[in-house]
Amino acid sequence: AQSVAQPEDQVNVAEGNPLTVKCTYSVSGNPYLFWYVQYPNRGLQFLLKYITGDNLVKGSYGFEAEFNKSQTSFHLKKPSALVSDSALYFCAVRRPPYGGATNKLIFGTGTLLAVQP
Amino acid sequence: GAGVSQTPSNKVTEKGKYVELRCDPISGHTALYWYRQSLGQGPEFLIYFQGTGAADDSGLPNDRFFAVRPEGSVSTLKIQRTERGDSAVYLCASSLTSREGEQYFGPGTRLTVT
Numbered sequence: 001a002q003s004v005a006q007p008e009d010q011v012n013v014a015e016g017n018p019l020t021v022k023c024t025y026s027v028s029g030n031p032y033l034f035w036y037v038q039y040p041n042r043g044l045q046f047l048l049k050y051i052t053g054d055n056l057v058k059g060s061y062g063f064e065a066e067f068n069k070s071q072t073s074f075h076l077k078k079p080s081a082l083v084s085d086s087a088l089y090f091c092a093v094r095r096p097p098y099g100g101a102t103n104k105l106i107f108g109t110g111t112l113l114a115v116q117p
Numbered sequence: 118g119a120g121v122s123q124t125p126s127n128k129v130t131e132k133g134k135y136v137e138l139r140c141d142p143i144s145g146h147t148a149l150y151w152y153r154q155s156l157g158q159g160p161e162f163l164i165y166f167q168g169t170g171a172a173d174d175s176g177l178p179n180d181r182f183f184a185v186r187p188e189g190s191v192s193t194l195k196i197q198r199t200e201r202g203d204s205a206v207y208l209c210a211s212s213l214t215s216r217e218g219e220q221y222f223g224p225g226t227r228l229t230v231t
Contacts, residue, residue: 004159034219043121043208044160044222090159102173103148103212105220107159 002027004093006108013081014116021076021111023091033074034092034105035065044090050074061085081115088112119143121223123209129229130199138194138226142211149192150220151184152208160208166192199230 003026013019036044048059055067092105122141152160162176166186186192206225212218
């Protein structure tokens with residue numbers, strides 16, 4: 001069965017400091033991994049995805065994520081946090097699109113990022 | 118261009134009533150998805166359409182839930198005999214293809230069953 005774990009309910013960081021939001025996954029086969037951000041009263045916004053290739057993926061708003069197959073992790077990172085980055089972040093996984101695999105995303109429970117000025 | 122739109126944004130209904138939630142995907146997107154997000158949780162998959170057909174409905178919780186996409190564009194999620202436990206935000210997403218395309222989400226419909 002596929003699953004995603006986001007071990008931290010909340011991450012606090014000071015503006016200008018680097019941030020990391022953790023995600024580990026369990027899926028059979030090579031995973032497709034995604035990060036989404038949710039601002040209050042707004043829908044989920046796509047940040048970045050890993051399908052294949054370079055383990056370091058760059059996305060929107062200066063975010064990046066590192067795929068680590070041996071640790072089954074896909075942590076979200078940003079070198080310098082902004083107050084406007086404060087939001088709820090979701091990691092998601094799906095199985096690759098072959099062998100009858102469905103296209104559904106399995107989401108983690110989310111991590112609230114709070115960036116203090 | 119226009120994103121995924123969902124109507125209504127909020128819906129309050131009484132227990133036992135029937136509700137319909139509408140999703141208008143991004144133009145040209147062939148795949149459409151419904152998810153449900155309860156408070157403090159991540160979205161949970163309900164159903165996925167490729168074109169007009171439901172390719173995967175394994176996430177529908179029971180036979181009170183049904184969804185259609187008759188012309189391969191707009192989709193309607195239908196809930197019969199609503200229960201208080203159905204209260205949640207219902208999210209719709211679409212993607213250009215079903216293979217590798219990332220899913221783009223609408224703002225959601227907040228359903229409250231009293």
